[in-house]
Amino acid sequence: MKIRIGIAGYGNLGRGVEAAVTNSEDMELVGVFTRRDPSALKTITGAPAFSFNDAKNMQDKIDVMVICGGSANDLPTQTPELAQFFNVIDSFDTHAKIPEHFANVDAACKKSGKVGIISVGWDPGLFSLNRLYGQAVLPNGQDYTFWGKGVSQGHSDAVRRIPGVKDAKQYTIPVDEALESVRAGENPQLTTRQKHTRECFVVAEEGADLAAIEEAIKTMPNYFADYDTTVHFISEEEMARDHSGIPHGGRVFRTGVTGLKGEMKHVIEYSIKLDSNPEFTSSVLTAYARAAYRLASKGESGCKTVLDIAPALIHSESPEELRKKLL
Amino acid sequence: MKIRIGIAGYGNLGRGVEAAVTNSEDMELVGVFTRRDPSALKTITGAPAFSFNDAKNMQDKIDVMVICGGSANDLPTQTPELAQFFNVIDSFDTHAKIPEHFANVDAACKKSGKVGIISVGWDPGLFSLNRLYGQAVLPNGQDYTFWGKGVSQGHSDAVRRIPGVKDAKQYTIPVDEALESVRAGENPQLTTRQKHTRECFVVAEEGADLAAIEEAIKTMPNYFADYDTTVHFISEEEMARDHSGIPHGGRVFRTGVTGLKGEMKHVIEYSIKLDSNPEFTSSVLTAYARAAYRLASKGESGCKTVLDIAPALIHSESPEELRKKLL
Numbered sequence: 001m002k003i004r005i006g007i008a009g010y011g012n013l014g015r016g017v018e019a020a021v022t023n024s025e026d027m028e029l030v031g032v033f034t035r036r037d038p039s040a041l042k043t044i045t046g047a048p049a050f051s052f053n054d055a056k057n058m059q060d061k062i063d064v065m066v067i068c069g070g071s072a073n074d075l076p077t078q079t080p081e082l083a084q085f086f087n088v089i090d091s092f093d094t095h096a097k098i099p100e101h102f103a104n105v106d107a108a109c110k111k112s113g114k115v116g117i118i119s120v121g122w123d124p125g126l127f128s129l130n131r132l133y134g135q136a137v138l139p140n141g142q143d144y145t146f147w148g149k150g151v152s153q154g155h156s157d158a159v160r161r162i163p164g165v166k167d168a169k170q171y172t173i174p175v176d177e178a179l180e181s182v183r184a185g186e187n188p189q190l191t192t193r194q195k196h197t198r199e200c201f202v203v204a205e206e207g208a209d210l211a212a213i214e215e216a217i218k219t220m221p222n223y224f225a226d227y228d229t230t231v232h233f234i235s236e237e238e239m240a241r242d243h244s245g246i247p248h249g250g251r252v253f254r255t256g257v258t259g260l261k262g263e264m265k266h267v268i269e270y271s272i273k274l275d276s277n278p279e280f281t282s283s284v285l286t287a288y289a290r291a292a293y294r295l296a297s298k299g300e301s302g303c304k305t306v307l308d309i310a311p312a313l314i315h316s317e318s319p320e321e322l323r324k325k326l327l
Numbered sequence: 328m329k330i331r332i333g334i335a336g337y338g339n340l341g342r343g344v345e346a347a348v349t350n351s352e353d354m355e356l357v358g359v360f361t362r363r364d365p366s367a368l369k370t371i372t373g374a375p376a377f378s379f380n381d382a383k384n385m386q387d388k389i390d391v392m393v394i395c396g397g398s399a400n401d402l403p404t405q406t407p408e409l410a411q412f413f414n415v416i417d418s419f420d421t422h423a424k425i426p427e428h429f430a431n432v433d434a435a436c437k438k439s440g441k442v443g444i445i446s447v448g449w450d451p452g453l454f455s456l457n458r459l460y461g462q463a464v465l466p467n468g469q470d471y472t473f474w475g476k477g478v479s480q481g482h483s484d485a486v487r488r489i490p491g492v493k494d495a496k497q498y499t500i501p502v503d504e505a506l507e508s509v510r511a512g513e514n515p516q517l518t519t520r521q522k523h524t525r526e527c528f529v530v531a532e533e534g535a536d537l538a539a540i541e542e543a544i545k546t547m548p549n550y551f552a553d554y555d556t557t558v559h560f561i562s563e564e565e566m567a568r569d570h571s572g573i574p575h576g577g578r579v580f581r582t583g584v585t586g587l588k589g590e591m592k593h594v595i596e597y598s599i600k601l602d603s604n605p606e607f608t609s610s611v612l613t614a615y616a617r618a619a620y621r622l623a624s625k626g627e628s629g630c631k632t633v634l635d636i637a638p639a640l641i642h643s644e645s646p647e648e649l650r651k652k653l654l
Contacts, residue, residue, distance in 0.1 A: 019587045023467060044587060098654050099647070124654040126460065129638055130597075131653045133453065136614040136641040137607075140350060183600075258610050260346045260371060264602040266610075270457075273510075277593040280464075283585050283593075287463040307639040307649050311456055314463040320426070322634050326458045327425050327451040 002028040003293045004061060005286075008052065008082060009068035010034050012246070013091065015044055016282025017066050024286060026316050030062050052312060056085045063296070064089060064289045068282075083108035083116045087292045091121040098124065098305075106303035115296045116303040120288045121250055121281040122272060123147070127252045129306055130270040133255025138266055141256020144182045146195060148278060150173035150248025158223045159200055162216045164208030167236065169243045172201045174251070182253050185265045191226075198229040203239050248277035287314040329355040330620045332613075333389040335360050335382065335409060339573070340418065341395035342371055343609025351613060353643050357389050383412045390623070391416060391616045395609075403428060410435035410443045410526045414619045418448040418608055423634075425451065433630035442623045443630040446495060447615045448608040449599060450474070454579045456633055457597040461581025465593055468583020471509045476500035477575025477604060486527055489543045493534030494563065495569045498526045501578070509580050512592045518553075525556040530566050575604035615643040 005021045007014045010032050021029045022045050031048040034041050034193035038049035050058070055065070065086035069075050071094045079090045083105055092101050098119055105116040119125065122144070131143055152172045159168035178195050182190045188194075200217055205212055214231045217224055236243075251271035258264045274280045288306065295304070312319050332348045335458045337359050349372050358375040361368050365376035377385070382392070392413035396402050398421045406417045419428050421487055425446055432443040434533035446452065450472070458470055465599045479499045486495035500550045505522050508515040515521075527544055531537055544551055561569075585591045601607045615633065618640035622631070639646050 016585065019585060022587065023585075065361040097653065099651055102502060102650060119654050126464070128654045129460070132642055132649060133456070135653075136617075136638075136643070137453070139643070173606050181495050185600075244380050256348075258343065258603065260349065264606050266602060266607050267600040269596075269598045269600075271596045273512075273594040273596075275593060276585065279585040280593050283464050290463075305654055307648060307653065308637050308646065310635050310637045311459050311463075312634040315459055315461070316466070319635065322459060323429060323632060324426055326462075326634065327422065327446050327455045327632060 002026055003290060004028055004030050005289060006030050006033060006055065006058070006062040006065045006086070007068055008033045008055065008065055008078060009074060010036075010041060010043070010049070010262070011068060011070075012278035013282055013285075014068035016276070016279040017068060017278070017286055018043060018045055018047060018281045020286035021289075023125050024316070026292075027286070030058070033065075034299055048126050055082065059085045060167060062086055064292045066090075066285050066289055068285075075314070076104070079116065079118065080104045080108040083114055084112050085114075087115045087296045089117045089120055089285055089289050090189045091125070091285055092119045093121060093124055095124065102303050102305070106114065109302050113301045115292045115300055117288050117292050117305065117309065119305050120285050122251065122274075122284060125281075125284050125306055126272070127270070128267075129251065129295070131254070132307055134252070134256075134268050136256070138206040138254050138256025138268070140262060141254055141266075144190075144253040144255070145250065146174035146179060146253075147250040148174050148196065150274070151246050153246075155198065155200075155223055158220060159202060159217055162203050162213055164213050165202055166205050167203040167239055169239065170203045171201075173197045173199060179251070182255060183267060183269065185255050185267050187255060193227055196227060198224060198227045200229065200231045201234050201239065201243055202231060204233055245275065246277045248280075249273040249277055290314055290316065329353055329356055330617060331357050331388060331403045332616060333357050333382065333385070333392040333413070334395055335379065335392055335405060336395035336401065337363075337368060337370070337376070338395065338397075339605035340609055340612070341393075343603070343606040344395060344613055345370060345372055346373060346472065346606070347610045347613035348616075351617075351643065353617070354613070357385070360392075382409065386412045389413055391619045393417075393612050393616050395612075406443065406445065407431045407435040410441055411439050412441075414442045414623045416444045416447055416612055416616050416619050418452070418612055419446045420448060420451055422451065429630050429632070436629050440628045442619045444615050444619050444632065444636065445630060446632050447612050448450070448471060449601075449611060450577065451596045452608075452611055452633055454577065454597070455580040455601070457595075458581070459634055461579070461583075461595050463623050465581050465595070467585070467589060468581055468593075469514055471517075471580040471582070472577065473501035473506060473580075474577040475501050475523065475575065477577070477601070478573050480573075482525065482527075482550055485547060486529060486544055489540055491532050491540050492529055493532050494530040494566055496528045498528075500524045500526060506578070509582060510594060510596065510630070512581060512582050512594050520554055523554060525551060525554045526622025527556065527558045527562050528566065528570055529558060530563050531560055562644055572602065573604045574602055575607075576600040617641055617643065 155170035
């Protein structure tokens, strides 16, 4: 019997889950739930679209609802709401609000007897796991996280809000010297500026004051002021040709020492390089949907995160096979 | 209340666990169990030494016994034996025999109501975890494992057995071109020779036939014949000065594609660089000893591996703290 998946929300993330579920032999896609007019929605696989409001009438048809909304406005309400009816999973990534979101989803899940898994993706997600494993194994040490090279949606949006900007794309880039220093086990103290640079590609409105736009970007507090930022003005054609993808990546280091006197140094480095940030996040969500199903089948309920999930639960093969092939 | 740890076997691994436990605030070391004369054993921290045979009389004094014997001769009997009396953990690394060892330890643990965790370290261990996470997230893809640069104890021993060899150290070295090809997402098919080279440092007996030794190394089946091997003859002084450490390392890749047509490529790379192979393995063992204690406290029993253990169980902080700090 296959795991029956529903997708709530149909943007980049929802389409990614649709593809990932379609490529998973132990899963089937029941349909996509949208707040738009479902009859107007064409899914990439031809999977049926339903109205968001009809979801609760389909409880017996769906094992896990993968919620693909945004962290700012959708997930804080959608995940607890849908957890009344379904095992749920989301990619909530507003780091500071995770404890609050966890509490809300946990309360809803405990009431309904369902399993919820929140903040699934790569950061939070696989990067969090690597921080945990690194700290547990090398308690006497230091963490470093670098992001990029990749597109930051939030920073791109911030540039687009500047008057005179028609379109913009912002890349976050880790600084090579910082990476090398961490990798060499030098335990550097790095400022924001020393860790990442920012590169912006901007399509300006006709007649816009380019110098003013560049100045507005480089001095923008929180987003750019603490970084070395490069601004390139390009044409709409160049934007479409060279910057249409959503690549990303990053790396988590744990460096530490062992021995009674800390005489032995060790470096752990986990890195990812992604052609498509949303498709990779979708793939992580899909794997953890499997865990949600299995935990619910064992009678568990409540909210979990990747930190609480035994790794074998996310893999399609049996524990016996995994022991034989992966250990 | 601290987790009370016993160490069974006192070689490099046992000393590493002794240091790691001493550096862990939530643990205390009860003592070391040895098959040698305990009164003749001086531990690095001054922890008491007991006879192996007295272990079973100390069941109420020890929460987890970390078994630090060798995989070839010690662990297959010691781990099931000690699992009659203790929660146990070992670093059994004979990959092909893991299912058999698992079954033996599982039977002993189920009978005694204890928890056993086997094959803990980095390979098997952290590398196995990374293979699992990589496969689960990118099911349409390929695994690659590279070892080194580091000392292979087995290969060093094999060289030492050649007539005329007084001492030897063998380094396994990954081939840069292979790493680059995998990292670029080229999905290469790599032969044994294309993945690693081997470098041997040999101290010859006086008057030994060096050409014959080199020939014997390079043509040795299984160990060297399938590799490009370099042999250096050095003095005893050089051996002591330049090759007394036990560094190691390696990397696990998962490369794969997502999207309905597999149009997006992704690369995950996990790498470790270790000054001391046994001390790092000891650190992993010590972290998983914490998980064995917690699982046993929850009333669980039976054999587990790293693949079955929820990550949060190996970290000293509470799930709430971990969610706040690591997600």
